[in-house]
Amino acid sequence: MKTILITGTSSGLGRAAVELFAASGWNVIATMRSPEKETELNILEGVFVTRLDVLDQDSIAEAIQAGIERFGKIDALVNNAGYGQNGVFESISREQIIKQFETNVIGVMDVTRGIIPHFRANGGGTLINISSCGGLIGIPNISIYSSSKFAIEGFSESISYELASQNITVKLVEPGGFDSNYAATTEHNKPALPLPHAYDDFLEDVNRFFLWLSTDKGISMEDVAKKIYEAATDGKTQLRYVIPxxxxxxxxxxxxxxxxxxxxxxxxRLNQ
Incomplete structure (x- = not known):
């Protein structure tokens, strides 16, 4: 029975992935910042809920060790934890930019650094980073989020060559907009700085652009979770799994x- 560690499982895509892997017979280390609040995942067979905050290096090491003690070893990691910062760049504070990159980039790197020695000691493993089509395309009004995902794209592609020498496969899952809790989470991360009125016309164009994009979502969290499962189980060295x-x-x-x-x-498209 294989074991997977997934970050950011308290809601959304991470939670859907836990449920799918558990239903498919995997052991799952479901990590989140506040596991004491969890009442459902921890009653699923084969699921071990424990604390991991990607901004807390001690919690990363402790979660990995607890998972190993519980299941013997870890075969795969899904770096899912993260959030989206909306807003025109000029309205995003320096503190908000740092927080976005600490969570979406440095956090991924720290969890990855924590698992590599264990994978190597066990002869290999699979590392799956959740990116975004916003890491392939620069999209206005999400420049900070998009640039954090561009960073994950470059990081993952680069280490895929390094870690292949250690028999560790690196993969990127790139959703392109799906029915998720993204809007709810970004609502709590509104731009901190006032935006000059000079952007008023531009924002009208951007709103029309996003309306055009969101006319038909069509993709669910479960669909993306299935793509993560495919990446973890198909035995391929394929780097990118795009879900447009x-x-x-x-x-x-x-x-x-x-x-x-x-x-x-x-x-x-933006009428510029």
Missing amino acids: GVVEPLVEARQTMGNQEFVDMMRV
Whole structure:
């Protein structure tokens, strides 16, 4: 029986992934910042709920060790914990930028650093980082979130070559918008700085752009969880697993157009 550690499982995609892996016969180390509040995952067979805060290095080491003590070893890791910071760059404070990168980037790196020695000692493992199509395409009004995911893309691709020498496979799952709790979490992370009225017309264009993107979501958290499961079990060395969702036209355009052609297309979409 294989074991997987998943971060950020108190809600949303992480929770859906725990339920799917557990139902598929895996042992699951379901980590979250406040496990004392959990009342459902901890009664599932094969699920061990424990504390892990990606901003707390001690909690990372303790969660990994507790999982090993519970199940013997860990075969796979899903770096899922993170959140989205919305807003025009000029309205995002330096503190908010640091918090976004500490959680979405440094936190992923710290958990990854914590698991590598265990994977190597056991002859290998699978590392899955949850990115976003916003890490493939620069999208206005989410520049800080998008740039944090661009960082995860570069980090994951780079270490995939390094860790292949250790028999550790690195994978990226890249959702492109799905029915999740993203809007609810970003509501708590509103821009801290006032935005000049000079952006008023631009924001109207951006709102129309996002309305065009969100006309039909179609992709559920369970669909994304299935893609994570596929990445963990298909035995491939494939790096990227794209789930286009609502940004499918933009992903396809990014893959087929030249760089400047794509930027020009985006500017037309934004009426610039």
